Amino acid sequence: MLVSQSSFKWRQANWRHIQILYGWFFFLCLAPAAWAQWAPTGYTGTINTPTADVLPLGGVSFGLSDNIPESKRVYPGTGYFGSTGLGLGVLPGLELSTRLAYDGDPDCDQRLRNCHAQSRDLSVGGKYRLPIDLPLQGRVALGFSDYGGSATQFRQNYGVWTSTWRDLDLSLGWGHIVKRNALLNGPFASATWRVSDQWRLSYESVREQKRAGVLWSYPLTPAWQWSMGYSRRLGANSPRQLHQMQLQLSYAFDRDSAPARVAAFSPYAPSG
Numbered sequence: 001m002l003v004s005q006s007s008f009k010w011r012q013a014n015w016r017h018i019q020i021l022y023g024w025f026f027f028l029c030l031a032p033a034a035w036a037q038w039a040p041t042g043y044t045g046t047i048n049t050p051t052a053d054v055l056p057l058g059g060v061s062f063g064l065s066d067n068i069p070e071s072k073r074v075y076p077g078t079g080y081f082g083s084t085g086l087g088l089g090v091l092p093g094l095e096l097s098t099r100l101a102y103d104g105d106p107d108c109d110q111r112l113r114n115c116h117a118q119s120r121d122l123s124v125g126g127k128y129r130l131p132i133d134l135p136l137q138g139r140v141a142l143g144f145s146d147y148g149g150s151a152t153q154f155r156q157n158y159g160v161w162t163s164t165w166r167d168l169d170l171s172l173g174w175g176h177i178v179k180r181n182a183l184l185n186g187p188f189a190s191a192t193w194r195v196s197d198q199w200r201l202s203y204e205s206v207r208e209q210k211r212a213g214v215l216w217s218y219p220l221t222p223a224w225q226w227s228m229g230y231s232r233r234l235g236a237n238s239p240r241q242l243h244q245m246q247l248q249l250s251y252a253f254d255r256d257s258a259p260a261r262v263a264a265f266s267p268y269a270p271s272g
Helices: 005-027
Strands: 037-039 043-045 059-065 080-091 094-104 117-129 139-147 156-165 168-177 186-194 199-206 209-219 224-234 243-252
Touching (some): 037 059, 037 080, 037 243, 094 139
Antiparallel strands (some): 037 043, 059 080, 059 243, 080 094, 094 117, 117 139, 156 168, 168 186, 199 209, 209 224, 224 243
């Protein structure tokens, strides 16, 4: 099926308009509570790096981002570029996820030489928070991402420690890349300040990427919540995308796991 270049540009322009409209709408809303952020790399995280927190049992998060954190855009102006992910809390302390990364023309056959599409990467991942309590509200999780499928370009394994002090979350971790394009190669670190129940400010450092971002959350009902995040790359020039936007929709099948507070994302934390 052949689609004109003008058609691709029209669809891309309309997608940008939709993002702007969503942004204005939710920035004008006031609401309590906040879920943890779902990273476009396929796990509960800060911006693009993981934390030791996981989705609660029965929790579901759907995320959409205009970036692939592991790679630069190869075909600017053609088709789409970004990541779509779905996460599910399947057991206490265990989240599983699936992710689709895409770059270029979504309709062309990648086996053809004139196909302007670099990536269509469908994969699964998982993260398990160990059932141990450490000092300073510390917790530890082990995870993997980008397994399965036929074009897993960002496969990696990692371990991460997260500690909470008042309204500040600090995370330190180590990643091992299985595929060379993976993000977590060696040490990484992040910090999140919960300014209020609706707002979070975050900073992270991994490889050559340093990013600062903000997350805004709005609960639609006691079980449903919408979030929007924005981050910007800091520091030296890099081929990776400068700006990144993330949209997230979350649902709690178990109302006791609904995001009344951040601690709800700790499956071993006391309730009340």
